[in-house]
Amino acid sequence: MNAHPARSAEESPSGIKPPSLAIIITCFNYERYVSNAIRSITSQSRDDCQLIVIDDGSTDTSWEVIRAEAVEAYRVENGGARAACLYGIAKTQAPFLLFLDADDELAPGALETILAHLDSGVAKLQFPLVRIDEHGAPITGHPVPKLERFRDGRLTNSVLRTGVYTSPPTSGNVFRRDVCELLVEVDYEPWIDGVMLFAAPFYGDVVSLSEPLGRYRIHGRNDSGLGRAVDPQVLRRELKRFVDRMRHLRQILQRFDVAQNLVATEEAYFYLERSFYLAVAEGREVPVATTLRLLKKLWNGDNSLTTKCALGGFLLLTALLPNRRAQRSLSYRLDVGDRSMIGFLRAIL
Secondary structure, three states: OOEEEEEOHHHOOOOOOOOOEEEEEEEOOOOOOHHHHHHHHHOOOOOOEEEEEEEEOOOOOHHHHHHHOOOOEEEEOOOOHHHHHHHHHOOOOOOEEEEEEOOOEEOOOHHHHHHHOOOOOEEEEEOOEEEEOOOOOEOOOOOEOOOOOEEEOOHHHHHHHHOOOOOOOHHHEEEEHHHHHHHHHOOOOOOOOOHHHHHHHHOOEEEEOOOOOEEEEOOOOOOOOOOOOOOHHHHHHHHHHHHHHHHHHHHHHHOOOOHHHOOOHHHOHHHHHHHHHHHHHOOOOOOHHHHHHHHHHHHOOOOOHHHHHHHHHHHHHHHHOOHHHHHHHHHHHOOOOOOOHHHHHHHHO
16 A cells, blocks of 8 residues: 655654554545544644544545645555554554544544543543534534443443444544454455444443534435435445444454354344345335344333334334335434424324
């Protein structure tokens, strides 16, 4: 991989203490947003934080925009977010890393709050993100996701039982360096917000903050699919990704002698839920057995009784509706805005 540095860390005087936190921004054709992402970090003026920007072979003017910000930056051949992040990791000695998407931003004061909660026992720190539109204006609704405030290892049980837990998009996570090294093993997807998230609780404490410390931009090019209409291709991709990630996670958990306790992939709530969604999106009748297994998983999960009843009602009604209305139901469920019963009824009628 060929890289062209705008300014290298090696230009700094020797003997300087390594930064406590490195923020790595990876950019591919985000000329419109990347300067906002960079300035959301540089404006916080933290001498104990290192900012590294990786241009992942952009074909627009992103590289020129990045160079104009006069930050440590490298241009590499296009290889996807994972390869770009690995390149950035190799350019820092920081014990903790935050991967900020080039279309997202950190909130003022976020770095101070993050650093106050980091120590050697923390494997991951997470925080919600305020949703903003393409112009930077806040989108009505709660930050995503809604998180409790805690620090402990409680999430290991959730991962073993379900394969997942509630976690923010990429920009809402800070990882200890040894957890990031798992990216070297990933050969099945170009993204980074996968197995690291769900292996982290087994490496140490997870710190969860309830206050939003970043901004997540919703626009037509989000890789996550958040905010898009229901697309069978996206759902199939999510299912394949989950299968591959669970295979890798099982290999990782063998190192902790708990792999035997991890739920079977096909019995995980996420797998059943996305299989349900895919059947609706493809115009197929949802198998009764799938619906019943999904409802059973929902009822035995950790959600509140209110949430279980609301989700259960949605699943039952969607399974019974004619397909066109079922697709409307699903689109409303996956929409980025706040939802209500009145809004749901309007969507399907």
